[in-house]
Amino acid sequence: MRRRAHPHLTGAPAVLVPTERRNGMKTRTTSLKRLAAGAGALSLAMVGLIGTAATAAVEPGPGNITGTTGTLTIHKHSGNPTVMGDGTEITDEGAIASLGAGLVGVEFSIERVTRAGDPIDLTTTAGWDDAQDATVADVQNDANGFGVSAADGTASATTIADGLAEVNNLPYGLYLVTETNPGANNIVSPVAPFLVSIPYPADGSWLYNVHVYPKNKLNTTEAEKTVEDPGYAVVVGSILNWTITAPVPAKSSDDTYRSFTITDDLDGRLVPQSVTVSSNGTALGSSDYTITPSLPGTAGATVTVKLTSTGLEKIAAGDVITVDLSTEVGTLGETNVFENEAVVNTNDSQVTTGKPAVYYGALEVNKYDEESESALSGAEFSLYEADENGEPTGDPIASGVTGPDGKLTFDGLWAGTTADASRDYVLVETKAPAGYVLPEDASVVVTIYAASENASVNVTSQSVSNTQQDGPNLPLTGSTGTLLFTIVGIALIATGGTIAAVRHSRSKA
Template sequence: MFTQRRLGKLIAGASAMALAGMGLFGVAAASADELSDITPGTPGSISVHKSSADPVEGLNNGSLLTPDPGAGLGLDGVEFTLQQVLFDGAPIDLSVADGWELAEALAPESAGGALPTGYTLAAGVPQVTEGGVATFSGLDLGLYLVTETDSGNNLIDAAAAPFYVSIPYPNADGTWNYDVHVYPKNTLNTIEQTKTVDDSAKVLGQEVTWTLVTDVPDSDLPYKSYTLTDSLSANLDFISWESVSIGTGELVPTDDYTISADNAVITFTGAGLAKLDAAGATTVTTVLKTKVNSIPEGGVIENTATVNINGTEADGTTNTNLGTLQLEKKAEGENGVLLDGAEFELYGTAPDAEGEPTSSPLATGTTVDGVVKWELHLGIEDDMESSYWVKETKAPAGYVLPADPWSGELVVTNGQILIETITNHKPTGPDLPLTGASGTVLFTIAGLGLMAAAGGAVLVKRRRSRTQG
């Protein structure tokens, strides 16, 4: 015999099931006499509220909460699927006591799992949230299973646990609620992103490598999208995307991700997203190679990359710093002229006590119009200056190297031009002796006398020739 006490227990069980997965408790059950108040054929509805608000403590009785705990934080595009619970292939009739007994037999924790013998589920009906709410309307009386099946463009950490909802739902005052509101627990993930730049480049024109590491959390729901956008500044030239990896596994271009025509955006394909889903909590590492083509005002080149996962964005920014060292080669003296052809080596470390280099040269240069210029990578992040040493290896033609061919320490600061003047001595040599001036005069007179004698001989010879003729 189905007693009033038994019926009260069944309805209480249904109330608890209706709120399972919401982190809230069921309300008091109605009495057996109130079953007659249920009106078969009355359409019902289930409104699922999804937001990024933290779960609230307290009770939910299936009514619309005022104020809304998720006001202004509703998540759009989250998909829920509704399935009516069947017994022996037919809907459970909650207008009669036997129907509530069948409903009670399903423990709340069974939602979403294997069902006992005789219970099945009808075909699912999906609905996505708009304004943070997914509403299933025009429902027949019965027991329903609600499952969160898709995150949409939301970075959801844990999907709401599947839960049962009854139509109607018993109110504490003995009436019945045909339009039930539920508020599943919500947990959103956050993206942690770190961007670094290597410090190996020393001179303008060398490659600069940027590495972006994104911590991707595990998710109960499949990831819908993953994009990485890196729009380079005018001071950087794109060279290549070197690699994209999930964990330690490198992805395959075209198969796992695509690159936009302007090389600014990487987008995971379905295959890449599937690998991301399978990896659980992991990292995505992307390596980009560029070349610095110019130094901006201030000397700091920032590069920002934006990761977007399921509509949630995170930025990572880092920088490299540059400055200029300019040598002017002049002849020794107050108004020394600029000299071409002097050759120099640039070092990032000081020479040893014997004047020998302690590292390989960073660059070489030859003066043109008296000048040699190096545009330099000084460091990354907060490293805004660097020290350099210059060695002259060849003096301009006609000049000699100084006894110490090394400069002192030259400190170059980001965004600035350090001009250093280096002079060379031009040797003149000692005065050489010459033959005296009096001797020169005698030689000149003697030469004139010889010339006069020779001229007279010619005249005598011509006169004799005329006389004989």
């Protein structure tokens, strides 16, 4: 009589298991029947196992099974295998290369399957009959009499070097294997839970060390975040626009996109204003995603964009989801940089963007008298962006007047997006203090640097002097009478000298 089939992986190659007829009849061989595909079966394309919702189709016989315990060896890799597994260890070099890198730290639970509360015993015909009927869904949901046991045979395993995990001393039976933790591996499509028998039928014999090769899809995408050049001073009320670009990673063929979120934890000085979401440059509908919190939000909010079920149905591997986030500068604070990174999560796999930045500084103007070096108030200045020739361009960015201390500060001047960036501005004195002369060249190029060694907010100091106006011509000191006496006195002295010289010359004659 034909025995019922053993559970086997959907999509695995046929395994021929001989069964002997009694009373000296000839040995005959029956081929392995294919199973209906389940949600997780295709992800186990490397191994002869039961996949999600799969049932079995070999005709094993327990009569020649020896021993009581066996081993399950799990090989966890990230590649796209080129061969099918059959429960034996893969030794072909090309096939091994196709497996990809071994994944270390992936955790599995191995639970023994029960029927009517008792562990399925594969040393009996009844046990194989029960295994034939088992599906992952029934076992997981305690349906149709199936379940798992907390008794002997339940174990856990974590892959080590080369993605290998070995579980020894498993009592013969049917086991539910579940990937419970990806470890440090960025797995977007974990292997679906599967069933495996210990021992496993193989060409008329039994495998007591069953090798399985469940694979994963890793999220290898690179998300990016950029910030738009604000093009003017970064002051309270300025708008900074950020763009997050998130490629959709590939998933296993039997998996779905269950979640896709982009999260941006904003700088505490930035107030989120608005968000737009697009896929491959085409705007998504409002029903395709949700945004939390509602916008405009509060300073420092964590903005989360989450695709809804309708949005998830529209994405495919390689699509690029773009989120444009507009923020307003609520305050400049104590540091001279705004920087943010975003996190993109797909099916619990996570990638982080870079951290773009907006660096800014301040310009402090010191106005003083050129002679006395005393501070001058009332000098008026305008600040412009500089063109490639160092000349002012466009409208003034800001204007101001020096105070009693002769100082004027322009805050929040954009320097660039990297720590070594700098930006030139042109400072123009438009009106000198009362009583002082406006310089012939009333403009000076000033450079704002992103980095500052001496201050948390980079301040560029620019000293500008003025000279006083000339006063009117003043009259000579004294009266006209005094001047007259002075002239007469000089004339008398000159006359007396002349007379004396004449008398001296006559006396000699």
